[in-house]
Amino acid sequence: MTTAPTKQEYRLQNLSCASCAAKFEKNVKAIPEVQDAQVNFGASKITVIGKVDVNQIEEAGAFDGIKVSQSPKSTIEKSTPFYKKTENILAGIALLFVILGYVLVTMRGETDPFAIGMFIVAILVGGVGIFKTGFRNLARFEFDMKTLMTIAVIGAAIIGEWEEAAVVVFLFAVSEALEAYSMDKARQSIRQLMDIAPSTATIKRAHGEHFHEMEVPTEEIEIGDILIVKPGQKIAMDGIVVSGLSAVNQAAITGESIPVNKTIDDEVFAGTLNEEGALEVRVTKRVEDTTIAKIIHLVEEAQAEKAPSQQFVDRFAKYYTPAIMIVALLVAVIPPLFIGDWQHWIYQGLAVLVVGCPCALVVSTPVAIVTAIGNAARQGVLIKGGIHLEQLGHIEAVAFDKTGTLTKGKPEVTDIYTQSNMSEDTVLQLVAAVEKQSQHPLAKAILTALHEKGLAEFEPTNFQSVTGKGAFATVEGKKVSVGSLKWISTLTSVDEVIKEQVDQLQAQGKTVVAAVSDTQLIGIIGIADQLRKESKSVLQNLTALKVKHTVMLTGDAKLTAEAIATSLNMSDVRAGLLPAEKLTAIKELRMQYGAVAMVGDGVNDAPALASASVGIAMGGAGTDAALETADIALMGDDLTKLPYTIGLSRKTLRIIQENIIFALALKLIALLLVIPGWLTLWIAIFADMGATLLVVFNSLRLITTKKYS
Template sequence: MEDKCCSSNEKELITVESNKGCCSSQSEKVEGSNVEKIDSCCSSTDESLNSTNIKKTGSVSSCCSSNDEDTNQSTSTEKSSCCSSKMEESPINHTTSTEGKKVEYRIHGMDCPSCALTIEKGLNGLHDIKEVKVNYNTAKLQVVGNDGLSFDQVENTVQKLGFTAEPLKQNKKVKTYSVEGMDCGSCAKSIENHLNTIPKVKNVNVNFSTGKMKVEHENSVDEIVSEVSKIGFKASVFENGSKPTETPKNKEGYGLIIFTGILIALGFIGSYNGISPILTTILYAVAIVISGFKPVKSAYYAIKSRSLDMNVLMSAAAIGAALIGEWFEGATVVWLFALGTALQNRSIEQTRKSIRNLMDLAPSEAWIKVGSELVKKQVEDVAVGETVVIKPGDRIPLDGEIIQGETSVNQAPITGESIPVDKLIGDSVYAGTINENGSIDIRVTKLVEDTTISKIIHLVEEAQEQKAPTQAFIDKFASIYTPIVFVLALVVIVLPPLLGFGTWGEWVYKGLALLVVACPCALVISTPVAIVSAIGNAAKNGVLIKGGTFLEKAGAINAIAFDKTGTLTEGKPKVFEINALTVSEEELISTALTLEDYSTHPIAKTIVGYAKDKGIQSKNGELFKSIVGKGVKATIDGEIHYAGNLKLFEDMHIPLGNVKTQVKEIQSQGKTVVIIGTQIEIMGVISVSDTIRTTTVKALNGLKQVGVNQVVMLTGDNEGTAKMISKEANVNRYFAELLPEDKVDAIKQLQNEGHKVAMVGDGINDAPALATANLGIAMGGAGTDTAMETADIILMADNLEKLPHTIKLSRKALAIIKQNIWFSLIVKFIALVLIFPGWLTLWLAVLSDTGAAIIVILNALRLLKVKG
């Protein structure tokens, strides 16, 4: 049985008994004849991925990939992680023999490979579908269908499954709008419902948190803007992905609020100074009409589109109050609602500025060198390969590589690093960063839509649009709570007076108060504003958090595991000491250079680099051979020479004398030893060490201060080196002599001990461990597209100094979300309790709702101020 399409470049593919994944590789041979069940997408670049020894594994529910020559999973019992190989990006099999309509989407919301399987199964059930492929690692969906296939149906099906599909090649009929005036999630829903009633509108997606709306429509932009204005909001279109304009201050709106406030005050004062009741009623009525026009108009369209938002509830309360003669109450209700809405909009706009500020970083024009002249071009018109000239003090307009000049660049907008970085010819620079000193020429390497800053903006927007588990729960709760309280309000208005418990006026008033309390605006707004604020703050500090889910997970982390090489250490070994025994130092280095020159091992490269820096020449060698796990050998001047570890020489029974003691002592200092010798003697010893990063100790101490009680190091090095580095770095514990699969076991061991574990690596080589951990954190995202694709959190700079800030920010966000939720619930509960004794007036009910909403927004805005 084969439930899914598997495509590969391998020479042989043996169908397994139940293959529910998509196995794609560049391997020569994939055998799965004894695998009972594979639930994953397996991708690799190995020469041979052999699974014939996987017996009774039950379920391999991960995405496995490696660069190993041979991956043997014979001991695997269950793998529930997603591993991604050292590749740029897995394509979604663009080459296919199936003819028909083809489209690709970016899928938002997948959190494990089984989500990809769910989407595939859901779409395969549609008519006119020929082929569906979902790649979890790159979050891409490819659909091939007959000419009758409706791609709207594809997007709607994906949405019903709980995910969002965004066409990668933007449909020309889909336009993005900025929407002003939304003060809670129910407003977004009302806009969606209203626009969906228009025949020429195919699809609508409104995001309250970011204030953005995507509409696929056949009618004009002006008609969409007009329809949105009918329900009380203001929409403006983004042309060709241009930067949004700053939201203008609504002075007219504040002027009307002040004017109606004066009318209500005059009416209130007049009622105590003998002024005619008719005149005071007129003042209140005018105030109701002016302040209530917009919410009543919005309420009309909300009801028409079967929505039950705050406008409906507030309008019903105000009109009801007027009908029972409570003109002051009605006027106060609409005035407080208008004032509260204006304050909410002003507050929430601060959270949306985080995106706008990022967009403003990169300049819109660039000076291009054409021959001997400089020509100014829009960045959208600049092609890859063109030369851009950047003067001192200017922002760099596009990603590129320096081909002339040298300077220092302030990379804080991208990486959060406060100290400028020196840049020479051949170094990469990023759009949005600032050229501090010299004039430089750069060769453009990426188009404007592919630059690092563009990807950051896209990721941040995508993250802010994702619903965290808490937010999803609150939205579901609100969708049940509001109609229940609405029905309860109707029961309160009708039933007690019918049964003879009090007058109609008394119970209608209580019912109206209950209507106002029915809107859970403060509760619904409590989570998304906090998440948007936290993600915006993190992005400003060079940290990309890819959604509210990961923000919440980061806040719960109490153990962090680090890969040693390249994470805790520089990842650039240096020759520490040369100890020549039977030959001169120069002779020893020359022999080592000859032996190691053909090796690709990092330590071999270090020795070769050291020798060449010293100007030492290699000897004439031949018959080079690598001895796996031990070293290398070659024939030099007719004699076989060796370079390798202690085990190599012990196995050959070469007399070591006191060299063994010397090697053990060097290893105990955390250094790696390379022994040079022949079959007769030991010529000398070269020790190599990898230095710890300058920021490591400070970062790890910072993590402990913010409450991470287990800081763990994972390394493939020997016990002595691991022990020494662990002391230097001040980690709690370490796991030494680990193979890549052993790192996964170490993560699982920590999880079994009850820890919520984050794994920090480079996003590529440590992929199995990153995926197994509760949270995957990649370093150096500014230089690696793969890290930006695969990790949950990305530290854009290649260091750890922002990690404590990330954990602190996440915990602060969790605390604020909890505060907001409890505050909103308590306020609602108190308001509900006060209704029945008659203590809750209508204006107090409004104040409890809009006031609470403003308080939770302001509380969430504190996250923008958390220092990095």
């Protein structure tokens, strides 16, 4: 019997650039014991299949100073502060020698051996890491930025351009440091997610007949343990409240800004903040299975999945680098064959090498995707891949399920009409007393209305259910019957006024319950699944975002669906649909509009969600089906996050396009300076560094996106 190969995740530090990540992955795959490896640049981790240790992996990343740790899934290595990194300290020392060199040039002239000596020291100190990698790459015929820089600096030194060689080395070190800092900033979104849940917790565990309190790491907490959560503490594990009452701030998981009241039998999530009372929580999931752990895993996997624009850029960069090297060679050789001045044109060729580096282009897409997905996660929206983020930006139509999406998903009492001079409250009390024993969903709506009004409960006796019609019981000494009007009409006469009221309620899509006390009709109650208060504004915001069409797809009755659609000003409503018919409707919409999003509950709407260009599930927190079936999950069951997410995706697309234009335009402008022979190594490095920083800082604008735009 063969055992499955070992699969292990490792956290990475000092993973500085996308091309370095690709090279690191290639090196790890070359280790004999490794069957496969995948680097996730955005999340700064690597997944390795095979039996290897940390030292072997670190050796594969030695060219970039990559540090590897096999840390638990719930934690992440803290990054080294900017000013403590060795390469940044060396860059600072190199700058000191460059300044000393320029001082000596000013005092003694450019040919002064001491001045040249200062520049050489600056080159050696600032470029030690660059040259190590560059020479190793040259030996293997691998060409990345450090290889190009090594060739350029050596070439500049050979033709006596010591000053520029030293300045270029320093500026390149600064560029690398700023790029690493910016990527670290983008990755903080994941780091913040990982820091949400505490690493230890106080639990109550049974020992024989007694319970003992103890503080343990979350990895050691078992299902069934009782978690003790004091006011002001974060909840460490997912579970069910077994004792206590408190308000819990769930913003970290669901994006809800208002705390949610929790009492016995309510579900709570790891990483949420207990605000007021003390709670005891029975743990229902292990630390690696909690909702926050799943979110972190899915966010990291989302960043590993390449968006279409990133795939295009990667393919483009693959051919772009060799093309630039050929151009540089031609610039260095062709002009001097005709007009002489070899030194000048070799210098121009070296500058072309530097300016042609594809760093900015390669980083243009991943940094935007990483930042956007991290931002969305903090806002309670889980996007499961760059491809879905990008696709959402192209959406032309949005299809909504009705129940639980546009509506609250639970029936509520909306109207009470009375007869026989009986008050609304008394009718509600009598009907609730009968419904107290019923399992019907409408019964819960009536009891909820009674409790919301703070009315006393009457106790029923002799309760009996009449299948398909209603129920009756003795309440306050009278036989009270509750059910459909058709059945109630067989027990007593119903006047025309009541019949008209019933017709009006049914025309509004409401279900009507009638009640009789002995043989006297006492009233009717209208019940409906209420519209979410935000539904109308969400549809208006989608129109403002240039979404061409919105449609309701529901399995509910036509009358009910049309009543909801009318209140929302929706012209396209398709009712009475089975899951297979919803699927057909989505296919028709895709043929008509191209990219279509479907918003549903993630369970009943699974076929339609899967068929849509982007499937969006409501209420992902604690709902495994929603997390697994949808491309995007609105964790807090908050429909207002839909326009925000579409706005974020469109802003991300816009920024990616800007990034690619920035990266290529700056390079092109710098390369055009070759024609009059004005391109210098300084301009080359500034063009490369400028393009990279423009791209990164432009992408970081996505961190601040909080509403639809």
